[in-house]
Amino acid sequence: MFKQVFLVKLLILGCTFMAQAQLAEDIREAAQMYAQANLNEDYELLLDFTYPSVIEHAGGRDAYKKTLIQLNEIQKSRGMKLNEFIIKEPMEHVKAGNEYHAIVPYKMISQVKGGKLSSENTLIAVIAEGKDKWYFIETTSLTEKNLVKVLPTWDHTLTLPLKKAPIYQEDK
Template sequence: MKTPLQFIIFFITSALVIQTTKAQVDQGAIDATEAYFTAKMCDDFETLINLTLPDLIDQAGGRDRMMTALSKIHNNQRSKGILLQEFKIKEEIEQTKTKSETHVLIPTVTISKVPGGTVTTESHLIAVGTESNSKWYIVETSSLNEFNIQKVIANWDNSIMLPFKKSPVFKEDK
């Protein structure tokens, strides 16, 4: 039988291990999110594809077609004067383990330059950790809801609720 002191030491040690593991998972997801936004800002389509779930690349018709689609989206935004300038990761990160994946819901704020001002958008990304969280993929949630998310993330189990979408905020240049 364990003494009260042994129980307290065991409890504290267990809590520290859980916190350390959570911090490691969060950091891997955060690193992938930062790489994702940096790639978007630098037009690094190769990195964006590497951070895209393989199933989505297959659905797009392969890497070459995905590269073409990303290039078209980028060129369309640039021709309209839209340029991602800044991103921030907020602290209210949620995570869960499902089957062989870790899902991390990451709240973000982006600021984009648009004709006549800036647009600030609060949204969420989902970082999907695979291979014991050694590989991370990023999924934007702008067009996802509880009814279609499993078409994108097959192992999604709804243990994390997708937040309501917020409208972007336009701030006119002075």
């Protein structure tokens, strides 16, 4: 009897671990596509991966796309070019209401006049229960206080990592 209970618990634990691993892999895969869209300046794909509330707060899809294009043009006019967008392992995830939220760290490396600028930040990955599409929220300009404006289901179970200053490395 003890052996059967132990095996059932082990099976449940194994299934839970596999589900957690699959969730992390799904997040990472979607985040990689988001990163590639950034590198390729594929604004339509970026919009497809952007959490709908963010787009809504920006005035709609066309307005947000225009903003993305303008920001990119400003960076280019200042001699900046995004070279790398490196997705790191999702840190943790939780269920909040009918959604799952995950913190996904990333590193961006841009070529700038005279060197490279490296910055680290996080994305919040969001998926509704029963859905198969991950959305992302850039946390660059968000704080724990204003995050609920774009992500109403944010329950503060996860903590946004502290912001890090960009690092400039001069060309040699």
